[in-house]
Amino acid sequence: MVANQRDTIAAIATAPGRGGVGIVRLSGPQARPLGEALCGRQLTPRHAHYCDFCAGDGELLDQGIAIYFAQPHSFTGEEVVELQGHGGPVILDQLLAELLKAGARQARPGEFSERAFLNDKLDLTQAEAIADLxxxxxxxxxxxxxxxxxxxxxxxxxxxxxxxxxxxxxxxxxxxxxxxxxxxxxxxxxxxxxxxxxxxxxxxxxxxxxxxxLRDGIKVVLAGRPNAGKSSLLNQLAGRDSAIVTEQAGTTRDLLKEQLVLDGLPVEIVDTAGLRDSDDLVEREGIRRARAEIAQADLCLLLVDDPECHQSGAAPNLAALLTDLLGDSALLDRTVVALNKADLYGGAVGQLEADYPLFALSAATGSGVPALVAHIQKAAGYRATESGGYSAxxxxxxxxxxxxxxxxxxxxxxxxxxxxxxxxxxxxxxxxxxxxxxGQVSSDQLLGEIFSSFCIGK
Ligand SMILES: Nc1nc2c(ncn2[C@@H]2O[C@H](COP(=O)(O)OP(=O)(O)O)[C@@H](O)[C@H]2O)c(=O)[nH]1
Ligand SMILES: [Mg+2]
Known part of the structure; x- marks a missing residue:
């Protein structure tokens, strides 16, 4: 790794695609001469130089700004040159190709941050925080x-x-x-x-x-009989018509996944096919997939369409419900039951008395849904505090x-x-x-694993 640091590395630092400005970054002992050759002028540290970027044969590639950071006062702690050109993929590729031809090496993902770590500019948690940011x-x-x-x-x-x-x-x-x-x-x-x-x-x-x-979020799977209102609840949570809702049982046959942020908590919601015995081949495959998702869920949200429960405010027997729907009651500690269609059947909305989490709500109107969302956050261990945790x-x-x-x-x-x-x-x-x-105690292998998950140019 130390030997590698003698190389001068180069990469496009801005996102792929078109933009107003695109940046190519150079770091290593040859950064300054390579940058100066491309710009056709001397570079003063920390000055923005407006210049022509030209290939070795004199061909004009682009015009832009070059900034030179002398070591150790740079992100990586090495000699660094940043070339800010026009943000077109072809232009940036040409600039990069020119630098590689002149002796730079294409940077691996995360290699700039890795060098910053190796030169004591950042510790490991800080380097990881950049990727997380x-x-x-x-x-x-x-x-x-x-x-x-x-x-x-x-x-x-x-x-x-x-x-x-x-x-x-x-x-x-x-x-x-x-x-x-x-x-x-x-x-x-x-x-x-x-x-x-x-x-x-x-x-x-x-x-x-x-x-x-906050980084990884949680996975919530919607489950229940056909027509219980799973897709309606997904749409209510997403605030838009994402899933198809009809009065016809068996409308949802495949999995539908939505990435939502519920008051700051990233949640992946998975809508599934209703659980029932079916002869339809596609529906059966959908149900098989639904069961597989339920098994992996952080939280299983079981929707129940039962007028009697609403009126009496009674809790269904959870173990019996799970056994009936899934064939076993293994999910007991990860299940929340929602009695849906409160608007239709009357009765209280919000959390109900039971020895497991039980809510009455209406997926159609949204009443009672905020209490459910608050429960999901609490169950995930999330507190929407300002101070927040550490990106870990x-x-x-x-x-x-x-x-x-x-x-x-x-x-x-x-x-x-x-x-x-x-x-x-x-x-x-x-x-x-x-x-x-x-990173005070770390093996090369661990470092390799950490930095290879970064993006190129970072
Ligand atoms: N009145 C009322 N109808 C609902 C509610 N939730 C769902 N529905 C209706 O129940 C039917 C089935 O809904 P859907 O979301 O497709 O159920 P899914 O099969 O579990 O996905 C549709 O006609 C919905 O309009 C609700 O809270 N109140
Ligand atoms: Mg559905």
Whole structure:
């Protein structure tokens, strides 16, 4: 990886397609001479130079702005030149081709960010936050990515590492110097520090989970008998006629997926074919697909069309309902039941008394739907707070979970045995797990995986 850094890399940094301006980026030791050759003039650091971009044989390729950033004062920490030309795909391709001909190498996806990381311009969570910021699908996700980019997540992890180091010093000293008169391990300060560390790990983990939720969202599958109103509810949630709704049972035969943002929470809603026995080949395939989606759902929203339940406000037997519809009741803890068509049958709307989540609503008019949406958000663990979490990824959550489990185990060992050896070892491994998050401890393979998911030119 270090050898690679001697290469000068080039890529188109703007999105494919046509735009007012398009940017080609160069980074590496040859960036300046390559840029100067193309511009036919010397480049002063941090100046916008308006110039002709010409090929080696003198042919005019484009006119635009060139900006040179001298190392280490650039995004990557290397010599960088940015060429801002006209945003046509052919123009930008020609500029890039010219630079490659002159000795630059096409950058791999994420290679600019990787170099920024290797040159200590960013830590890993910040580099990942850039990718998340670009991919953000909601304002809340943007906010949490920006928080991470500014270093809020790294700072929280850093703080955990400081707490951990302090504890390790304490515990290891007490093992190395057992003859000391004071018994370090019985010291109440040690116990309160351990408790504080566990609480801090839990709170950082909660912030990371919230961020991951904003990034990845959840999957909600609509299920029920034909004509229960699944497609109507999808349309109501989407705020538009996405699915075909008719009074004819069996209208929806294939899966229909909609990406929605419900008050900041990204949700993939899947409308499915109504569950019933059918001889129709297409409908049967639709039902098979519906079951497969239901099995993978974070939340299964079961729609029921039953006038009696509305009038009595009674809860259907959930286990019996699931067994009837799906052949088993495995989904008990992931199911929400919605009694639909409240406008038709009367009775209260909103959440009803039951030993599982139960709502009465009208998919047609939308009454009772906000209470259901609020429940979906709560069930997903989402709080629409301004502060938000950190834009976190699965690997961050894994590392935090491992660290938390280790420290908790270590604390239990200490309480059980009053000896520090196991605690010391647990703390050591927990510290490594946290180090993986910001990249203090990381293998080349891990880095490769992380940066290859970025887009080219970033
Ligand atoms: N009055 C009333 N009719 C509804 C409601 N929801 C759905 N329907 C009607 O029930 C029928 C079946 O709806 P649809 O959404 O296609 O059901 P699906 O088969 O579960 O997708 C259509 O005629 C809808 O207009 C509701 O809340 N109130
Ligand atoms: Mg339907």
């Amino acid at each position: 670009i991919d953000a699908s909601s304002q809340a996700a943007t906010r949490s990515a920006l928080r991470s980019l500014q270093g809020a997540f790294s700072a929280a992890v850093e703080q955990l590492l400081v707490q951990m180091t302090r504890l390790r010093v304490f515990v290891e000293a007490s093992i190395d110097f057992p003859e000391e008169e004071i018994d370090f391990l019985a010291d109440s300060a040690l116990h309160s520090q351990l408790q504080a560390l566990i609480a801090a790990l839990q709170s950082t983990l909660a912030g990371a989970r919230e961020g991951a939720l 990824r699965r690997r961050h959550i894994d590392a935090l979970e491992r660290a938390l489990a280790l420290v908790s185990d270590g604390y239990r060992h200490l309480q059980a045995t009053a000896a520090g050896e196991l605690l010391a070892e647990d703390l050591r491994i927990a510290q490594q797990a946290l180090g993986e998050i910001t």
